[in-house]
Amino acid sequence: MALKPLDIFKLLPKTNCKECGFPTCLAFAMQVAMGKIPLTKCPYVSEEAKEKLAKEAAPPIKTITIGKEGNQFKMGGETVLFRHEKTFYNPTGIGILISDDEDDEKIETKLKKAVEMEYERVGLKLKTEIIAVMDKGKGKFVDIVKKSYSTGKNLILISASAENIKKAVEVSKDIKPIIFITDKNKYSEIANVCKQNELPFVVEFSSIEEVKEEVNKVKNAGCENIVLFPSSKNIKDVFQNLVLLRRGAITNKISEFGYPVLTMPCFMTDNYLKEAIYSSIFIAKYGSVVILSDFYGETLFPLLVERLNIYTDPQKPLTTPEGVYEIGKVDENSPVYITTNFSLTYFIVSGEIANSKVPSYLLIQDTEGLSVLTAWAADKFNAETIAELVKKTKIGDKVSKKILIIPGVVAQILGELEEELPDMKIVLGPREASHIPAFIKTFQENKPQ
Incomplete structure (x- = not known):
């Protein structure tokens, strides 16, 4: 704290x-x-x-890291109850459950989804991080762990068998899987395995009153990396436990509450839409990991976007690197647009340029993540800064027509920019990005040959 x-x-x-x-x-x-x-x-x-x-x-919620270097996943490490107080640091991990009682085709399909279901938004890749493998006594548990390990995803190993957990740990211990032994009589035995291999240990509880006792049992066995799991299937109870754990750790400094929390909506309902709703609640309210029974595009994508929005630092806007971006098959006759590096601005503008079907260059100026009008008002997007970027990138050497299209909302800088860049034709573009396709069509029809 x-x-x-x-x-x-x-x-x-x-x-x-x-x-x-x-x-x-x-x-x-x-x-x-x-x-x-x-x-x-x-x-x-x-x-x-x-x-x-x-x-x-040290943060009141312990930070636990799993995975190999380059593909690590961090849980916990949070310091506040509400994002606007500072920020949330480690985004909720989203994973898929694979059980060994499922047929081979379904298992392969789920593994493929875990690897291939990725989305892009504001220049970021949105993807899942975890595969939870559950042992239901069908003899395929360790084999599925091996296949899941080969995907490069992080793992949660769930079993009532201490022997199966040990076998699975042997093939995956280098990526620090989360260990969930469902038979509490074997806590001590598996806690020792976790201690030796520095693996996170899942502590299951049904009511908040049990947490201190259960956590201390595992800590006394020498295991310090703990993940809490509220086992209730009632959404109200789980939600209440998540809030009590976070509040207890941060406000009341209850050390036994200060650990990441695993949530498993896949155990709470058979309806995949309800499962998605429960997951959205857990992402918003303190779940460190959310495990789904399966991945469907219509529910997974909204959850990934929700997570992105919640775990974006409110004090640091998403930005796009400064530079020259080619949209379409550009050539020396392509026009040049310019805008700021606020990511949402970049993706809206670049999308509309692509929709116009006119190959173009897009200059992105670093305005510290501010939108066009805000950057202009802060004197970070003006004739001088634009001219400096044009000269630095040497964009004028790439085009023969030397047409620079500026956002219509900054018409005030047109004259000054013409003085700064006498070799370029400065054109006032539309005020709204959505008007770019119509604007460029009209401009090309009317421009002198």
Whole structure:
């Protein structure tokens, strides 16, 4: 949990030596509190103070990482109840359930869906992260784990058999699968396996009153990486437990509540639409992982978009890298458009240019994620900055007509931009991106040859 400047100040030697680069220890403490510099910048801070700060500054929800380098998935690590207070850090993992009592064709279909169902939105790839493999005693559990492992997805291993869990761990331990032993009598045995391999252990509970006792049993067995699982099939109970866990960890500092939470709407209903609704609730309210019985485009895509929206930092707009983008098969006669790097602006504008069927260049200027009007008002999208980008990208060397189309909402900069770029013809485009196809058609019909 974030410490206040005065809390950090108390850990400092209070000598105002200035060796850290700041005039006083309090000024230094304020910079540390804002996350701008580490405590170690103070040459005289004690090891005890460093240890205490690390402990106090740790998020109230433990961060657990699974998967291999390059394909890791993080759970927990949250510090607030509501996104607008700061931000949420680690997006809910979405996974599919595969049971060993399903026929081989269905299993292969689900594995294929887990790998292939991806979507693109505002330049980001939206995809699922997890396959949960459930042992129902049909003898295929370990084989399915091997196949699931080969997909590169992260795994949850679910079984009542300690022996089957151990066999599955042997083939997948390098990706740190989440271990869910459903027989509580075998908690101690499997907790030891998790301890040896540093694997997350699922602690199941039916009521919030059980959490402390169940968590402490596993911790006493030496397993520190814990994932909580509210086992009720009643949506009201699960929702209430999710809220109580988050509030208890953050507001009341109950350490036993401070772990990621696994939710399994696949166990709560046989209706895939209800399952999607339950999942949407868990994504919005504190579920670290959501497991579905199957993936369907009409429900999976909305869940991925919901997750994207909730776990986008409200203080950092989504942006598109600055540069020149080619839309269609451009040539020397292609017009050049320019807009800002707010991702939504880029994708709307680029989409309408594509709809116009006129191959074009699109210049994207870095305005720190601001939309056109906002960037213009903040003096980040003006004649000078546009001219600078045009010269830096040398877009004029790629086209013979040298036509630059600017957004219609910034007509005020037209004259000044003509002075800045005398070699280019500056054209005022439409105010709305949706009018681009009609605009370019009319412009091409009327422009001099």
